[in-house]
Amino acid sequence: MTRLSLDRPALRPDALAPSRKRRRAPRWALGLVFPVAVGLFWEIGAMSGLISTRLIPAPTEIARTLAALASDGDLFGHSLTTTLRVLSGFVLGATVGTVLGAATGVSERFCAIFDPTLQALRNIPSIAWTPLFILWFGIFETSKVLMIALGVFFPVYLTFSGAIASVDRRLVEVGRIYGLGTTTLIRRILLPASLPTYLIGLRNGLGLGWMFVVAAEFLGASKGLGYLLVDGQQTGRPAVIISSIVMFALLGRVTDRLLAWTGARFTGWEDGFARKAVA
Amino acid sequence: MIEMHQVSKRFGTGLLAVSGLDLEVEASEIVAVIGPSGCGKSTVLRLIAGLDIPTTGSVRVAGHMVRGPDPSVGVVFQEPRLMPWLSVERNVSFGLARRPGDQALVAEAIERVGLGAFAGALPKELSGGMASRTAIARALVTKPPVLLLDEPFSSLDAFTRVDLQDHLLEVWGWYRPTMFLVTHDIDEALVLADRVVVFGGRPGSIQTEVIVDLPRPRDRTDKSFHSFQDLAMGELRRSSGDRFASPVS
Numbered sequence: 001m002t003r004l005s006l007d008r009p010a011l012r013p014d015a016l017a018p019s020r021k022r023r024r025a026p027r028w029a030l031g032l033v034f035p036v037a038v039g040l041f042w043e044i045g046a047m048s049g050l051i052s053t054r055l056i057p058a059p060t061e062i063a064r065t066l067a068a069l070a071s072d073g074d075l076f077g078h079s080l081t082t083t084l085r086v087l088s089g090f091v092l093g094a095t096v097g098t099v100l101g102a103a104t105g106v107s108e109r110f111c112a113i114f115d116p117t118l119q120a121l122r123n124i125p126s127i128a129w130t131p132l133f134i135l136w137f138g139i140f141e142t143s144k145v146l147m148i149a150l151g152v153f154f155p156v157y158l159t160f161s162g163a164i165a166s167v168d169r170r171l172v173e174v175g176r177i178y179g180l181g182t183t184t185l186i187r188r189i190l191l192p193a194s195l196p197t198y199l200i201g202l203r204n205g206l207g208l209g210w211m212f213v214v215a216a217e218f219l220g221a222s223k224g225l226g227y228l229l230v231d232g233q234q235t236g237r238p239a240v241i242i243s244s245i246v247m248f249a250l251l252g253r254v255t256d257r258l259l260a261w262t263g264a265r266f267t268g269w270e271d272g273f274a275r276k277a278v279a
Numbered sequence: 280m281i282e283m284h285q286v287s288k289r290f291g292t293g294l295l296a297v298s299g300l301d302l303e304v305e306a307s308e309i310v311a312v313i314g315p316s317g318c319g320k321s322t323v324l325r326l327i328a329g330l331d332i333p334t335t336g337s338v339r340v341a342g343h344m345v346r347g348p349d350p351s352v353g354v355v356f357q358e359p360r361l362m363p364w365l366s367v368e369r370n371v372s373f374g375l376a377r378r379p380g381d382q383a384l385v386a387e388a389i390e391r392v393g394l395g396a397f398a399g400a401l402p403k404e405l406s407g408g409m410a411s412r413t414a415i416a417r418a419l420v421t422k423p424p425v426l427l428l429d430e431p432f433s434s435l436d437a438f439t440r441v442d443l444q445d446h447l448l449e450v451w452g453w454y455r456p457t458m459f460l461v462t463h464d465i466d467e468a469l470v471l472a473d474r475v476v477v478f479g480g481r482p483g484s485i486q487t488e489v490i491v492d493l494p495r496p497r498d499r500t501d502k503s504f505h506s507f508q509d510l511a512m513g514e515l516r517r518s519s520g521d522r523f524a525s526p527v528s
Contacts, residue, residue: 173330174360177348178374188373192364269364271403 057239065239066246079247082217082224085141086209086255089148094205096149097156098198104157105164105194106186115161122154127215134219144216151212152205159201163194196270199263203256210252225251280306280425280457281327286336287482288322296322298482300336306424309451309458311468312476313515319483320461321357324429327459328354340425350374353423353456355431359410361402361417368398371416388420391450408439412446419450426456430463441499444470448495465511469504470497475511479518486518 039059045051046058069075104111129150137143167190175189217226225244232240281304288297296319304310312320325331326338329348338345340352361370372385389398392412402410411431418426432440444467451458462468468475475489489511497504
């Protein structure tokens, strides 16, 4: 039995809309609320003398330092040096991690041969390598880039190898039905299926790259944001240190967003829960 | 078209899934296998598909010994198993080697399963029924002489299931492949098949066969259809040792 009535139309969803849709702030603006509030309290604290500006300079002081560093071109130069180091290390580490990760993910034999060693090496604290790398590769760019590459390598290797090994067996079976060989199977099923997880590995790797560059630049660099940190400490200028930290945060965030954004263009097919939160 | 001779399959775990199986399927024949879950009927399908290799006995398709998956055998799995990163169109063309004229074939296969308007859609945008249709189109596009279906509609609602069964018969008329269907749905078996094989026991073996000599399209509400339902249900109960029989009052 159907019951339809014309004189009492059902409440339509958009009848509720105006009250619910009360000019909501955009998402990015919400993300600014907390840091702006902290900055404000900080500034007030510094002005009122509650916070000692000798060790903790006020936000305006840091902004002035940043502007001064930027105007004489130093900031740009240091940032560029550091970014280039991270990027070369990232490309190198990610490439090797991808190749070895693919090999161990696809071939059980390859995994049995290499994975235990790599897992053991992974447990060595990164900084422990620094003296050795400097002895081996000198104090200039090579040792720094290799340090960063080492940091990038492990997360990329681990995630990619795991992602490939855990690709849905049922999809692989479809490939078998159509007679795909190992290389076509990798190209047409294993790689695309593991892409979303691989991207997370790449982003982890990039994050570690930014960490390792600091360790590398602490030891004998004459340029770069890490050098700026040490310089600020030795010349007793906390504003310079914090400026450098701010630049690390900015550059790290920007490069991560770029990577995530590029990746999202290839993983739009994913049917996951709350993708925005991860991106 | 399909010949299985004294086939047994024992898995690595020691489980004997199928034992002493003899089965023949003629060209263009539609054979359905019914049986309770866990009786090894899916194993039979995997043996024909070349996804598993028999422990003893021989499986032949078109006269050739099955030693692995072969392009002459298409499979529709229980789940659609679409590549989530490919559109409907590219999923359907997945098994085609790139040849000129393929595009037309893909378009025709998509049209035949009634998904013409969704060729560019991603799997996440499809309903369960549409995903199943895509899987059928993917299996058909290579026009394999043998088509194996492993409970292809079991996860769908009753309406969609009936709709897709009718649709499958229409598509079968395209080039009349030999079809081997595994199902636990008696109605599905009776609507589609020329012959229903009742499978059961542990290890699984053929208990009996029902020849469904009803004209197509078959009317699910017809009296003669009902008598086949009763017959098949009775055989299924008998073969499964009255596991499903209603308690005696």
